[in-house]
Structure formats: C-alpha cells, structure tokens
Amino acid sequence: MRPIHLVLLTLAVITSDTVAQVVNVTCSTGLYPPDPKSKVTETYVIDLDLPPSQRWNELAKAKRFQMQSLVDSFITFLEDFGTIGQDIVNLIDKEGVDLLNGLPVTFAEEIRGISLASGMNIGQVVLYNLFYEFSDFCTSIISEDLSGELFHARNLDFGLFFGWDIKNKTWEMTEKLRPLIVMLDWRRNGQTVFKSVSYAGYTGILTAVKPKLFTLTINERGDKHGSGYIGILKWLLGDRNETWLGFLTRNVLENASGFTQAKTMLENTVMLAPAYFILGGNKSGEGVVITRDRVDNLDTWTMRNASIWYILETNYDHWNPPPFIDDRRTPAHTCMQKMGQINVGFSGLFNVLSTRPVLNKGTTYTALMRVSTGQLETYIQNCQDPCPPW
Numbered sequence: 001m002r003p004i005h006l007v008l009l010t011l012a013v014i015t016s017d018t019v020a021q022v023v024n025v026t027c028s029t030g031l032y033p034p035d036p037k038s039k040v041t042e043t044y045v046i047d048l049d050l051p052p053s054q055r056w057n058e059l060a061k062a063k064r065f066q067m068q069s070l071v072d073s074f075i076t077f078l079e080d081f082g083t084i085g086q087d088i089v090n091l092i093d094k095e096g097v098d099l100l101n102g103l104p105v106t107f108a109e110e111i112r113g114i115s116l117a118s119g120m121n122i123g124q125v126v127l128y129n130l131f132y133e134f135s136d137f138c139t140s141i142i143s144e145d146l147s148g149e150l151f152h153a154r155n156l157d158f159g160l161f162f163g164w165d166i167k168n169k170t171w172e173m174t175e176k177l178r179p180l181i182v183m184l185d186w187r188r189n190g191q192t193v194f195k196s197v198s199y200a201g202y203t204g205i206l207t208a209v210k211p212k213l214f215t216l217t218i219n220e221r222g223d224k225h226g227s228g229y230i231g232i233l234k235w236l237l238g239d240r241n242e243t244w245l246g247f248l249t250r251n252v253l254e255n256a257s258g259f260t261q262a263k264t265m266l267e268n269t270v271m272l273a274p275a276y277f278i279l280g281g282n283k284s285g286e287g288v289v290i291t292r293d294r295v296d297n298l299d300t301w302t303m304r305n306a307s308i309w310y311i312l313e314t315n316y317d318h319w320n321p322p323p324f325i326d327d328r329r330t331p332a333h334t335c336m337q338k339m340g341q342i343n344v345g346f347s348g349l350f351n352v353l354s355t356r357p358v359l360n361k362g363t364t365y366t367a368l369m370r371v372s373t374g375q376l377e378t379y380i381q382n383c384q385d386p387c388p389p390w
Helices: 001-014 055-062 064-079 084-095 098-099 105-118 121-132 170-179 227-236 245-255 259-268 329-339 346-353
Strands: 041-049 136-144 150-158 181-188 191-199 207-210 214-220 275-280 286-294 297-302 310-313 361-370 373-381
Touching: 041 055, 055 064, 055 105, 064 121, 064 170, 084 098, 084 121, 084 181, 084 227, 084 275, 084 346, 084 361, 098 105, 098 121, 105 121, 121 245, 136 275, 136 329, 136 346, 150 170, 150 207, 150 214, 150 275, 170 181, 170 191, 170 361, 181 373, 191 245, 191 373, 207 245, 207 373, 214 259, 214 310, 245 259, 245 286, 259 275, 259 297, 275 310, 286 310, 329 346, 329 373, 346 361
Parallel strands: 041 181
Antiparallel strands: 136 150, 136 214, 136 310, 150 361, 181 191, 191 207, 207 214, 214 275, 275 286, 286 297, 361 373
C-alpha cells in the first residue's frame, strides 16, 4: 500500500462507525478457555549453552518460508515509500554483514545462524528483527487477586497500517505474523531460565515470564517527534550507541535476578526507540509501567501509585487521555472494574482482552502469565466482523 493510500484509508476508517468512541462497551464473558485450536502449542527450546550461531537452527528451518514471506512484504512496503524506502532496502541488502558489527557479539552470531538455517540473507534477517522495534500496538495488564497473587496478561497488536486488504478487511502483515507465533523455552544447564512467546526468528523478547521472579511485556510508545524511527535510521547509518529494545529485554530476562534488578535495568538503559515496559514481580503490589524515551526514564507508575488492584497500559502516557481514534484504555478499564478483583485470573483477563476494541483486526495473540507457577498460555486471536481495524 502506497503512503497516499494509507492516508486515505486512515481518513476513511476514522470517520466510520468501526472506530467510534466507545461509550457503552459490551464486556466479553465466557470465552475462556477458547477453542483448543487457537492455543499456541508449537514450542522450541533455545539452548543458551549452545554456540549462538546454532541456537535457532531448528526453528529457522521450520519457519523459513513464513519468515521470508513476511520480510518480502515488509520490503515491498518500504519500497512503496519511494526513494527513502528504497535507499533503506538497498542499504540493508548491501551492508548486511557490516550491520552485524554494530550488534552485541551474541546477537550478531545468532542472526548469522538464522541466516544460514533459513536461507535468508543476513541483511534480511537484520531487517526482520528491526521490524519488531516498532508498530506493536498493545494492551498489557498486571492484576492482583484477593490473596495477593499476580497475573500478567497482554494483547499484541502487530502489523497495523502495513497494507490493508479491502476485500477481506484484514491487515496484510498481521495475517502473515499469526503463523509465526511460537512458544520458546530458554534453557541453561538443562533448566528453564525463562519462557516467552515470540514470532519465529525474532531474537529479542516482547512477552515473557521468569518463573517465580517476574513477568515482562513491552508496548510501543510513539511520540510527536518520531524518535523511534529516528533512532532506527541513526543506527542504520552508523550510530551504534543505543540498545535495541528486544536485546534489552532479552538481557533482562537472561540476567536479572529479580523484580528490582529488572526494573533498574529497564529504567536506565539508552535505547533505540521509546517504549513502555510493563513489569510484574512475585509479591503483592509489584507491578509497574515504566515510560521511557530513548535516553531517559520519564515515569515509573506503580500499582501502589495507582491505588488499585491492577495496572493497565496501552500505547499512550497514562497521565494523558488516549486519542479518541484509538481508545482501548477506557473499555479495558471498564471491563476490569466490571470483572472485579474477585475474578482475577486467566479467565477474567482473557475476557477483558477479548472485548472490542481491546481486541481488534491487528491483534495477533493474547498471552496469560502467572509468575508464581511460571505458567504462560498463548492464544491466537482473529477478530471476526464487526471488528474495529485497531
């Protein structure tokens, strides 16, 4: 879809009933457990004791065609932006090997290994991983039940504005992402270090649980200056002083010994793009939303600050109202209040996250985490009409 088409599409849908401000939201009930066919059971072990170049072999070989299809679509999208987009594609294609020099050695070797196992060139695998640094619209919730146990849940809305299929009323990228959703068991010395749900071939972390210690999700944070895109462009052009979001969260999951250390790492690392980190611990009240720009921590909002039994983040600073064309926050709050603390758990949270427009055409999956047991359940979502585009 060309940029002008994207603008026209956006104007069309924001003036339609599908994205009208929600006044009387109908909260979903009785949807958990969903159809067993929607549960993500395909699981791969990422053995951290193996050389980095070998860790992804099984996964990359199994999903190579789906990965190639996604990156091909992304390249086409970039090329439709004219000279700038074409220049980016050419840079990545020609300088792929050199781009690895700007990455930490472990991640560079992992990307090299994925390239070999999948048959994709190195530049394409770099681009594939950069794709996940932006455009993830999300809803994340940490809630506490009456006994003080924490549950962390999220919708991951990905691929919005990357090609709208008018006939089928779907986002092209979103449709290509769903078959890539897999469960990962990250092990060291034969023992699980943490578990995550991911898109095959992405080496970073978007959603994960470190059993008995903490849970973590990342939500995109846009700003009026477009600093995330600026950070990515600067990195591509040679400024390699900032950390990719996925690498930061991966480092946190691998190395942080608990909630407090994870929080400090997320608050203080200079990053490629702004973000919200939604971090839950394993004690009553241990839930925070960390609002970051690329350099500084702008705010750490805790469950205690919120003075309520849950904390909720979409893609906008919590101290400001969400835009009327994308208010998932209000319906989510409405349904959380209707659910009540007495019903905190996988069932209640799944129902909240399955309520339109919290659930929308861009939603790829819903993940449910219970830190005390290390349980992580993921369900592919496919919002049926009538359903808002975002």
